[in-house]
Amino acid sequence: MSEWIDACAVDDVEEEDLIRFDHEGRTFAIYRSHENAFYATDGLCTHEHVHLADGLVMDHIIECPKHNGRFDYRSGEARGAPACVKLKTYPVQVKSDRVLIDIA
Amino acid sequence: MTVLDFSEPARAARKRDYELTGTAGRHAVETGLASAEWYHTDVPRKEMKALMQRSDGAAIRDTAVWLGAMAVFATGAVLLWPSAWAIPLFLAYGVLYGSATDSRWHECGHGTAFKTRWMNDAVYQIASFMIMRNPVTWRWSHARHHTDTIIVGRDPEISVMRPPDLARLVLNVFGIVDVWHAVIDMARNAGGRLSAAERDFIPPQEQPKVIRIARIWVAIYAATGATAIATGSILPLLLIGGPRLYGAWHHVMTGLLQHGGLAEDVTDHRLNSRTVLMNPVSRFIYWNMNYHVEHHMFPMVPYHALPRLHALIGHDLPAPNPSILDGYREMLPAFLRQLRHEDYFIKRALPPTARPYRAEFHATPANPPATAE
Numbered sequence: 206m207s208e209w210i211d212a213c214a215v216d217d218v219e220e221e222d223l224i225r226f227d228h229e230g231r232t233f234a235i236y237r238s239h240e241n242a243f244y245a246t247d248g249l250c251t252h253e254h255v256h257l258a259d260g261l262v263m264d265h266i267i268e269c270p271k272h273n274g275r276f277d278y279r280s281g282e283a284r285g286a287p288a289c290v291k292l293k294t295y296p297v298q299v300k301s302d303r304v305l306i307d308i309a
Numbered sequence: 310m311t312v313l314d315f316s317e318p319a320r321a322a323r324k325r326d327y328e329l330t331g332t333a334g335r336h337a338v339e340t341g342l343a344s345a346e347w348y349h350t351d352v353p354r355k356e357m358k359a360l361m362q363r364s365d366g367a368a369i370r371d372t373a374v375w376l377g378a379m380a381v382f383a384t385g386a387v388l389l390w391p392s393a394w395a396i397p398l399f400l401a402y403g404v405l406y407g408s409a410t411d412s413r414w415h416e417c418g419h420g421t422a423f424k425t426r427w428m429n430d431a432v433y434q435i436a437s438f439m440i441m442r443n444p445v446t447w448r449w450s451h452a453r454h455h456t457d458t459i460i461v462g463r464d465p466e467i468s469v470m471r472p473p474d475l476a477r478l479v480l481n482v483f484g485i486v487d488v489w490h491a492v493i494d495m496a497r498n499a500g501g502r503l504s505a506a507e508r509d510f511i512p513p514q515e516q517p518k519v520i521r522i523a524r525i526w527v528a529i530y531a532a533t534g535a536t537a538i539a540t541g542s543i544l545p546l547l548l549i550g551g552p553r554l555y556g557a558w559h560h561v562m563t564g565l566l567q568h569g570g571l572a573e574d575v576t577d578h579r580l581n582s583r584t585v586l587m588n589p590v591s592r593f594i595y596w597n598m599n600y601h602v603e604h605h606m607f608p609m610v611p612y613h614a615l616p617r618l619h620a621l622i623g624h625d626l627p628a629p630n631p632s633i634l635d636g637y638r639e640m641l642p643a644f645l646r647q648l649r650h651e652d653y654f655i656k657r658a659l660p661p662t663a664r665p666y667r668a669e670f671h672a673t674p675a676n677p678p679a680t681a682e
Binding site: 222252253254259260261263268270271272273275285286287289 | 344357358361362363419420421424426448449452455456512514515607608609
């Protein structure tokens with residue numbers, strides 16, 4: 206069952222960047238690609254307890270700021286060591302300049 | 310530079326256990342010292358994004374100079390061999406092979422040197438071979454080094470343990486200890502086995518790669534040795550493998566300064582890492598890793614942007630040592646003092662503009678807040 210949450214405004218996220226979004230003890234990362242599309246994943250790297258929001262977005266890759274582990278933020282697939290475990294992704298929709306994510 | 314001397318009285322009676330599978334490591338996990346939250350200087354996201362941006366230009370230029378110079382020195386040395394005129398050329402080749410390789414291995418291991426992924430990977434593989442570090446093992450080892458920098462029993466890359474083994478340090482100026490261990494590790498891995506420590510920090514799915522690469526390397530070194538025997542000349546060994554010994558001195562000289570004589574078991578890189586200003590030649594060989602506090606605090610920033618990062622956050626860091634010589638003047642007396650009093654370390658003074666060291670970050674049962682002597 207869907208549980209759509211209002212995460213942020215569209216303008217809160219720069220193109221080819223991400224922000225951190227915390228909700229009820231959980232932390233997420235909201236991405237805006239260079240194609241102006243929005244995505245959402247878990248906010249912590251699967252390698253160690255590090256917030257991805259401090260990392261670097263390059264094309265469709267998010268690189269962890271601590272150990273440079275890489276993920277494709279569209280699918281969550283791990284793309285470079287030390288990241289080996291897939292990142293959980295969440296559905297996203299944009300309504301009235303707000304970014305909503307389904308955290309169910 | 311003002312240097313304050315500190316000791317940790319509560320630890321005086323306890324022998325340090327640097328083994329990754331030992332008691333100190335377990336204690337660090339239990340007390341939250343492992344995988345802890347570390348201090349970071351505040352940097353606006355916009356500025357940090359600009360600093361983290363990747364590019365190929367600087368690394369392509371530097372790699373062309375590095376490999377091109379190696380080719381020129383090696384060709385000249387071979388042509389002049391066995392004349393004594395070959396010696397300075399071999400010495401220059403050796404530094405590029407046995408020292409500049411260390412920083413190329415490091416930067417490309419982080420994946421920050423080049424923007425293009427395959428370029429990072431290619432240089433990483435070449436550099437790993439030359440510096441004799443299994444590229445899989447050491448990628449994971451270095452990840453742990455960044456997670457648990459100089460945390461006893463957790464960090465596999467503590468180069469100077471307390472009390473310092475000065476004989477080992479001197480031998481390593483010529484790479485002797487490192488190469489000895491590298492050969493043993495390579496032979497063990499090629500034989501299909503990993504040590505307990507390797508199994509501790511390398512995920513199971515990565516372990517077969519360690520063995521495969523070790524076998525390829527053994528084949529290359531065997532071919533080099535066979536060529537030397539067949540031709541009755543040591544030239545092949547002076548070109549492959551040997552420079553890891555006779556050219557290691559520069560990376561040892563700069564590498565010891567990274568953390569030598571500073572604090573253990575703290576979660577603030579300003580306390581356990583050292584930034585040293587260096588001449589341009591050493592900075593080229595070292596690829597700006599002299600900005601070591603900055604690198605540890607923000608490992609995503611490429612080597613070529615570290616001087617800009619240094620300028621941006623310098624107000625929050627201890628003043629850098631102004632030269633390699635000054636760094637050694639600070640570090641060597643600390644090593645000598647640690648021979649008699651192994652809990653001694655250097656605590657470097659912060660400028661008035663810096664946020665103070667946070668005692669609560671370090672006040673774990675394993676490491677009570679230090680007090681000035």
